[in-house]
Amino acid sequence: MNTSRIRLITGMMLALLVLLPPLLPDETAAAQSRNDFNLGNQLLRDGEFEEAYEVFRKLMEENPRSFAVYDRAVSALINLKRYEDAIAITEDRLENFATDVNTMVRLGEIYHIRGDKDEARDIWYNVLDRHSDNNNAFRRIAETMNDHRQYREAIEVYKKAREQFNDPGMFGFDIADNYLAVNEFESAIEEYLDILADDERQKNRIQRQLLNYDEQQLYDTAIMLVEERLDQLQAGSSRDLAYRDFLVWLNMERGFYRRALAAARTLERYSDNERHAVFRVGRQLRSHDEFELAADAFSYYQDLERHPLKARSLEELSRAYQDWAAHLIDNNLDFGGGADSLYRKAFQSVERLTEQFPQYDRRMQTLVIQSELALDHLKEPELARSYFDKMENAVNDTSDEAQMHYxxxxxxxxxxxxxxxxxxxxxxxxxxxxxxxAEKSRYYLGLGDFYNGEFSYSRMQLRSLERENHSYFANNALQLRYLIQNAHDEDGENRSLKRYAKARYLYDTGRYNESAELLAPMLEEAAEHPLQNESSLLLARSLRQIHPEIAFRVIDRHMRRPSVARNAGERMLWERARLAELVFVMQQRATGDESGFEWQAPAGLLDTSMFSGEQLSGALSGETSLLTLAGVVDYYEELLIRYPDGYYSDLTRDRIRKLERREHREL
Structure with missing residues (x-):
């Protein structure tokens, strides 16, 4: 740096020193005290208690009125177990500040920590006697007792305050929380109910407190006490309605879903259908996978002649049926075509909505639901087209426009x-x-490119969805992209993947026979082919739509091939086991008329060496030997043996338990 530049900087610094006013002595001392105080706190946090005490001792001499400085000095001495010194500086402080409640409470705390609990109690109660008109004294002592887990003693102090100030509701939450701490659930709930009786707005706070305790007995006690109080109240009174609303929540949290719904219905009736409790419970039931009860909840409004939620409940009823069906499919529990029946109920609910409420303010949403149901489950594109034609008149904003293009x-x-x-x-x-x-549009963009054999574009679209952890389509996108990434023919032409993509398109559009025909040659391929498992699963799903028995016969024989059996995936084992169970149920339920139902295998299956010369058609039980309950269990147990900690292991154990209970009943 050159000499002229140094001179310039020096001159500027001197100018600043001239312009800035000098710190006054008091300000300098205050700044130093703050620095020392922060240093002492840091030493306390670091466990350097001797050094911390020396810092705060000096500060006490300089700031004798400061409670914060004194308090930290006591904390350092307590950590050093120098209780006599802590008592000495506290008594010295009391000589100058005899009426300081905080210092007196701290003195009692020092004796308590030292082990002289009787002495501590005497000091605290002496404070209460001398400051009986100061409710903060009661609170401060009770909180100190809480800090040292003296919950019952704290309750005693809080109740003493109630008597002193003639206020039965004083410290209600504090008393209830202390009762919870000592597991006196009944007393705690009584306090909470008294609070709720005076102010229903406190319900959310009470619920948050109870949620901290995962105790069934607590909720059972609360339910019992609420019901006892309801017996003593006039139905429909403000207090009665507050308790009933709380009772609904308690039953839901306890898992008493049927009782919660019954309580919600009663609440609605007594509140002249103004609280919408049944609607709220219906949504909660749906989120808990209690679909049958959720459907009952939303159906409640259909029996009312007029209600502001009548239209919306029909939409929610449709969603409940859809979620129910999706749950059966996602968990592979769709035995006997239950999902199809539920999807039709979902469609019928929306149909009733549009017929009864042509001016419904969520018209576009209902048209989207109808269109998706028609395409995905009814496989009726003409019906979906008729709903799409109505969308143009229902567009109100860009959101509606996006849904129409979707x-x-x-x-x-x-x-x-x-x-x-x-x-x-x-x-x-x-x-x-x-x-x-947007998520649905991106997923179907990727799926459309997949159908069309544009696999690179498909992967690009699907990758963006995988990052959306909350998206319903994220898992589907991940599976499809993984399939594209790992399914390559040796010649790089992707012929097998294109065949699979076309079969998937045929399956998704309801052409199950054609899909199965396209996949049948897969039965001749080596088990090590990268698309073997996925093709087998899609073939099984396609054949199941034709008839479950033929699906079971084909997949069971395919999986008995040595090369396939060695590499059987968990999903394929699960699919075979559940098909076996479904066929068993169908055979058990078959009557004389039902046994005449004919089914015919896709011709492509007959061209494979596996079934060459065999007849793959017949009645319900057809050419298949009757399955036994033990045989079905064997299929599930094979899955469990090979994949004891797999994705389907818990479901498999559950199915085995249910089948064994059924066998026991039959014996």
Whole structure:
């Protein structure tokens, strides 16, 4: 640095020193005290108690009125177990500040920590006698007792305050929380109910407190006490309604879902259907997978002649049926076509909604639901097209416009016009930006490219969805992208993947026979082929739609091939076991009329060496030997033996237990 630059900087610094006022002595001392105080606190945190005490001792001499400095000095001495010194400086302080409640409470605390609990109690109660008009003294002593787990003594102090100030509700939450701490649930709940009786707005706070305790007995006690109080109240009074609302919540938290719904119905009736408790419970039941009860909840409003939630409850009823069906499918529990029946009920609910409430303010959402149900489950694109035609008149904003283009893209996909479907879905994705519609549009963009053999584009679309952990489609996107990534033919032509993609398109559009025909040659391929498992699963699902028995016969024989049996995946073992159970149930229920039901295997299966020369058609029990309950259990147990900690292990154990209970009943 040159000499002239040094001179310039020096001159500027001197100018600043001239301009800035000097610190006054008091200000300098205060700044130093703050620094020393922070240093002492840091030493306390670091466990350097001797050094901390020396810092605070000096500060006490300089700031004798400061309780904070004194308090930290006592903390350092207590940690050093120098109780006599702590008592001495406390008594010295009391000579100058004899009426300081905080210092007197601290003195009692020192004796308590030293082990002289009787002395501590005498000091604290002496404080209360001398300061009986100071409710903060009661609170401070009770809180100190709480800090040292003296919960019952704290309750005694709080109750003494109630008597002193003639206020029965004083310190209600504090007393209740202390009762919970010593597991006196009944007393705690009584306190909470008294609070709730005076102010229903405290319900959320009470609920938060109870949620901290995962104790069934606590909730059972609360339910019992609420019901006892309800017996003594006039039905429909403000206190009665507050308790009933609380009772609904208690039953839900306890898992008494049927009782919660019954309590909600009673609450609705007594509140002239103004609290909408049944609707709220219906949504909660749906989130807990209690679909049958959720459907009952939403159906409640259909029996009312007029209610502001009548239309919305029909939409929610449809969603409950959809979630129910999806739950059966996702957990592979769709035995006997239950999911199809539920999807039809979902469709019928929305149909009733549009017929009864043509001016429903969520018109676009209902049209989307109807279109998706028609495409995904009824496999009726013409019906979906009729709903799409109504969407133009229902568009009110960009969100509605995005949904309309989404359904247009879905229709074009179903019809096989993949290029125009891409245009519509891209438009929907661009308009919506984010949210459910954007996620659905991106997923079907990826799926459309997959159908069309554009696997690179498909992977790009699906990758963006995988990062959305909350998305319903994230898992589907991950599975599909993984399949694309790992399924390559040796010649790089992706012929097998293209065949699978076409079969998937045929399956998704309800052409199950054609899908099975396309997949049948897979039965001749080596078990090590990268698409073997996925093709087997899709073949099983396609054949199941034709008839479960033929699906079981084909998949069971396929999986008995030595090369396949050695590499059987968990999903395929589960699919075979559940097909076996379904066929067993069908055979058990078969009557004379039902046994005449004919089914015919896709012709492509007959061309495979596995079934060459065999007849794959017949009545319900057809050519298949009757399955036994023990035989079905064997299929599940094989899965469990090979994958004891697999994805389906818990479901498998549950199915085995239920089957064994059934066998026991039959014996």
């Amino acid at each position: 359904i247009e893209g879905r229709l074009l996909l179903y019809e096989g016009d993949f290029q125009m479907a891409r245009v519509s879905l891209t438009r929907s994705n661009r308009i919506s930006g984010s949210g459910d519609t």
